[in-house]
Structures are given as C-alpha cells and as structure tokens.
Amino acid sequence: MSTVVLLTLTGLGLAALYFLIASGLSLVFGLAGVLNFAHGLFLSVGAYAGWFVATHWALGPAIPVGVAAGAATGALVELVVIRPLYRRPTEQVLATVGLSLAGVALLQSIWGADPRSYPRPAWTAHTTGVLGAQVPDDRFLLIGAAVLVLAALLAFLRWTRYGLIIRAGVENRAMVSALGIDVRAAFTLVFTLGGALAGAAGVLGGMYFGSVSPGQGAGLLIFAFIVVVIGGLGSVTGCAVAAVAVGLLQQFVNYYGTSGAGDVSVVALLAVVLLLRPGGVAGKVTA
C-alpha cells in the first residue's frame, strides 16, 4: 500500500512537470499552429537563470527569475524567429528545431555539458507520512505549483478578454481576424505565457531532479509533446488529464516492469489514444 501511495505521488509530481511544459506547448500549437521544438529551450533558459540566481544570490527569487527568463525567451523567439515565418510552416518547424539545437550548444559552451547540482529549499528534502508512506516533500511542491497554474490558466481563459480571444482563435483564427482582432498579438501572448510556464518547469524540475543540464529541456519536451497529443491540441484541461495519465503510467510501469518499460508504455498509450480518439481526449477545445 505504501509503495502504491509513493508511486502515485511521485507520478503526480512528474505529471505536474509535464503539465507545466505541455500546457504552453498546447496553447501555442492550438492557437498559432506552431509546432514549437524551441519550447525545451524556454525551459532550459528558465532553469539556468533560476540556478544562477540561486547559487550566486538567493533561493527565494529563483522561481520568479526563472519564470521571467522563460517568458522573455518565449516572447523574443515569437517576435524574431516565428513571426516572419507564419506563412511558411515547414521553415518555421525547422527554425524551432535549429533554435533548440543552438540553444543547447550555447548553454553547453557557457556552463558545460555536465549536470550542475541545483539548490533547493531545505524543506523539500524532508518527507511527510501519507497513508503509511514516507513521501518526499518536493513532490508536493511540484503538484501544488501545477494545480495553482491549472486554476489560474482556466480562470484566465474563461474570464479575460485575451482568454476569450485565445479560445476563439484555437477554433478558427481567421474568423477572429475577421472580427477586427489582431490575432498576432495573442500569438505573442501565448508564446510568452508558454515560456513563463516552461521557465517555472525548468526551475521546479531542477529542484526536483537535483540537477540541471543543457539537454534536460529537450528530454522532457518529448514527453510533453506526447501529453499534448493525448490531451487534444489547444486544450488545457485535456493536457492536465493526459499529464496525469502519462506520469502515473510511467512511474508504475517503471517500478513493476523492467527498466525503460515506462517510456515504451507511454508511447503505447499515445498509439491507443490516437486510434480511438484521433483528436485527443478533449478534441480541439480550450478550457
């Protein structure tokens, strides 16, 4: 029983991380139609910015600085690289792939290829007893952050003018323009938002894994893409459900099966969902 509890909370912690990465990725694809391979770079920039602040200054500001760095990277990438290429989707994908490779190389040249140890709040090293299991507190940090972000995103999409524009744009962005709205501004916004969430995931992931390395973002991005596809492009709720499914499946199969079976099972889940519901669990809706 205690093993099941521990695996569940660990799986949910991982799910939280996937959700933070995938929700931005999903909104960017749903609204702007961009398959953004540079999303992992937003995460890495956030992670290193947070790491730099935490090691050279203080732990407290690491998260806001990581979020701000991720957001700034997201906005910059949209304005400089993505925006001139909206009518050329193939070049756009290639540009994001190139950017992600260049970003990894740049981080490597500055801080080296080896993992750097990531400072974390002292309390996250403690454990809490849950139904007889001793659960490390860092899981709760991740889960709490993801739940907060989920609630905030849903409120933003539901209650604000830009939320309305994003939900409508995911359905039909040409019609949003035909109502006199500059949908490109909303594109920049979702890139910034996605960058901010990826930056948060970078810092929290660094704390969770205890280290950061240049390739970390790209590694997590693969699972985030799977979550996006399973969840339905452009759906935040679908993303949350899919992230939980993927995180739990991966943890349980890795523990009870042979090593590496967890990743294979995630791909199998993806295949099953695509066969049964090609639009993902939520179809193409935002909420």
Place this chain on the structure above:
Amino acid sequence: MILSVHDLSVTLGGSHILQGVSFDVPPTGITALLGRNGVGKTTTLRAVLGEIPATGSVDFGGVPALGRPTHRLVRDGLGYVPEDRCVFAGLTVAENLRLAVRSQDPDFRTVFGLFPELKQRSDQSAGTLSGGQQQMLALARVLLNPQRLLLIDEPTKGLAPAVISAVAAALERMAERVPMLLVEQNLAVVRRLARDAVVLAAGRVAWHGPTEELLGDPARTRDLLGVGSTVRRP
C-alpha cells in the same frame, strides 16, 4: 462608391480562379454577387477582406484595401459574415457577441431587437444552436459595431423556408442602415432585397445591372446562373 474592385485576380492551388474581376458597390442598399457554384463568389469576398492573396486593386471607402491586414479593414468598418457562419462553437452566445464588440458602445439594442432569441439563449454554447440561430448570431456579431459595408455570404444556405424569410427580413432591416454586398443563391431573396446584381462567370464579371432586369428575363437568368438556381419564394 463604398467599394470599387478593379481587375481583381486570384490564383489558388494553381488555378486562376478570378481573372480580372471589376465592379462597384454603391453606398446604400444591397448589391447581389451572383454566379454558379464554384465560380468564385466566396473567393471574391475573401480577397476583398485580405484573407487570401490577390492582385488588382480594391478601394474601400476611398482607401486602397489590398495588402492591408484583415483586422484593420474590419476595424475600418468592413463587416464579414462568412458562408458557413463560423460562430465559435465552444463559446457561449454571449461570449461570441462579447468577442465581436469593438466599439465603446455596442448596439445590443438593435441586435436583440432583431434577434430576441439570442438574448434568451445567451448562456447556450453556440455549437448547439440550430442553423438559423447560428446565422442570426453571425449577423448579430457584425451589427454590434458601426459598419460602412457588410460582406455577407449565403446567409440563407441550408435553412428552412420559414427561417429564410426571417433572415431575409432581418437583412432588409439591416440594409436600411448599412450597404451590403450579398452572395445569395436563393433568387427570390435576391429579387426581394437587391437593387443591383453582379454576375460572375468564368473568372470575370459577366453581367452587371439592376436585379429586375436580370431576373425579369428567364432566358438570361438561366444562361448566367444555370437551371439549378433556387427560385422558391421566401
């Protein structure tokens, strides 16, 4: 003239769909844009709106329109009601309307006066509305704001006869306030609403003149529009 289209050409997917279309839309009343299926009526509207690349010239209210982004033309008072309505299915009726608002003081009184049903259904998601209700919502979206010209594409398509006449009545009321370029296959509706007609054939304007002159001549109507055209009374 509120809209002057001159030598408009569009190539889509390798085929030369519009090959020098020229016509004017006067600043009052309804001008019908007619032609057989697939001749390029929707393409003409989308090119005017800047949704697809085109060459030639389009002048909207005295300002060149080609090359300007769609949202700017719309903000200058060019309202668009597309062929398949394009209401946002996942948004409620109220949200669809709220999204469309761009003036300080949106004209909800006119909208709910013409379409009281939309007020009763404001919390219903637009995807669950009937075809007629969706059409009303699409028309309402352009009526909330001050407009200088409306481009309306087949507003009666797929609707039951009673609903067609309700939509036609609404268009008639709307036309008292704002000029329209109306694509419409139902010739009874065209006859009732449009003073002038522009007929496209083979990528060009094949006929341009008073609607009565066109529809009063069955041979010409059949020749230009084909026998498949609907002539049912609204």
